[in-house]
Amino acid sequence: SQQGEEDPQALSIQEGENATMNCSYKTSINNLQWYRQNSGRGLVHLNLIRSNEREKHSGRLRVTLDTSKKSSSLLITASRAADTASYFCATPEGGGYQKVTFGIGTKLQVIP
Amino acid sequence: EPEVTQTPSHQVTQMGQEVILHCVPISNHLYFYWYRQILGQKVEFLVSFYNNEISEKSEIFDDQFSVERPDGSNFTLKIRSTKLEDSAMYFCASRGQVGETQYFGPGTRLLVL
Numbered sequence: 001s002q003q004g005e006e007d008p009q010a011l012s013i014q015e016g017e018n019a020t021m022n023c024s025y026k027t028s029i030n031n032l033q034w035y036r037q038n039s040g041r042g043l044v045h046l047n048l049i050r051s052n053e054r055e056k057h058s059g060r061l062r063v064t065l066d067t068s069k070k071s072s073s074l075l076i077t078a079s080r081a082a083d084t085a086s087y088f089c090a091t092p093e094g095g096g097y098q099k100v101t102f103g104i105g106t107k108l109q110v111i112p
Numbered sequence: 113e114p115e116v117t118q119t120p121s122h123q124v125t126q127m128g129q130e131v132i133l134h135c136v137p138i139s140n141h142l143y144f145y146w147y148r149q150i151l152g153q154k155v156e157f158l159v160s161f162y163n164n165e166i167s168e169k170s171e172i173f174d175d176q177f178s179v180e181r182p183d184g185s186n187f188t189l190k191i192r193s194t195k196l197e198d199s200a201m202y203f204c205a206s207r208g209q210v211g212e213t214q215y216f217g218p219g220t221r222l223l224v225l
Contacts, residue, residue, distance in 0.1 A: 030211055042218035043155070043203060050211070088155070090214075098207070099145060099168060100214055102155040 005103045006089055012109040019076045021106040023089030024069075032065060032072050033090045033100065043088070046074070081112045114138040116217035118204050124223045125194055133189040133220045135204030144187045145205040145214065146179065148172070155203065161187065194224045 007022045025032070034046040047063045049056050049072065056063045062075040076083055086107045090100035117136045125131050137144050146158040159169040161179055178190045187206075191198055204217040 033213060035216070040201075040221075043216040045213055045215055048213045092211075098143070098210060098214075099157045099160050101157065104154050 006087070006106045008106060009104065010107045010109075012111065013079055015079060015081055015110055015112050017079055017110075019079050019083070019108055019110070021074045021087050021108070023072045023074070023103060025072075025089070025091045026070065027091075027093075028067075029091045031092060034061075034063060034072075034074050035088045035090060035102075037086045037088065037105070039085070046087075076108075079108075079110045081110050084108060084110045114215075116204055116206055116215050118202075118217035118220050120220060121218065122221045122223075124225065127196055127224055128193050131191050131194055131222060133191075133202050133204075133222070135187045135189070135217055136185055137187055137204065137206030138208075138215060139185070141206035141208050141215075143167075143207040143214075144179075144181070145207075146189045147203045147205060147216075148200040149203065149219075150197075150200045158189070158202075191222075194222075196224050198222060199224045 005024050013019050031048050031050045033048045035043045036046055037043050047056055047058055049063050049065045051067055060077045065072045072089055086105040088102045088105040090102050092098040093101050119134045144161040147155050148158055149155045157170050159173045159179055160167045176192045180188050201219045201221050203219045205214045207214045
């Protein structure tokens with residue numbers, strides 16, 4: 001089974017609402033990263049949270065990490081139509097070289 | 113802010129042809145990666161590169177694939193004889209130190225006909 005799995009796989013909300021996406025993982029990690037991908041485009045890094053951190057804020061984004069539950073969440077507050085994208089969590093693997101493993105992502109649609 | 117760049121943005125090739133995808137990682141980074149994403153699927157790891165050699169590769173990265181850092185700034189992925197199933201978005205990524213953020217380029221969309 002996969003290291004990072006996002007939930008839900010699809011989310012549709014009205015502009016101005018908050019969007020919460022969850023990620024679960026299976027093995028111990030030293031950090032977890034969230035990325036955004038607009039349709040057919042590149043991966044934009046949103047945040048990195050380390051295993052000794054519980055919460056990080058960046059503008060309208062809030063990332064939490066619960067290592068005891070092996071889960072993370074990404075909250076987007078006051079969503080905008082431009083937030084429409086797929087969101088992925090990525091966890092490192094492979095010792096020092098640390099490739100990242102992506103889940104299938106949450107496809108967020110923000111309706112104007 | 114420094115960024116990873118990739119060229120070309122799109123590449124169309126005939127099956128059996130060789131393609132070379134180009135990447136310029138962030139200048140002070142030490143670890144380099146290629147990933148790919150087949151349309152509608154997950155982003156998959158292909159290969160990592162450190163200290164001028166491959167440090168890890170996936171099952172996808174068979175003998176048809178190779179990577180090179182020819183001049184200390186560019187990082188290339190070569191596919192010797194493309195197959196239809198190589199059609200995908202290919203992402204280059206780089207990272208400074210262990211535990212730091214991995215930054216991705218905008219991708220090259222490869223279409224094999």
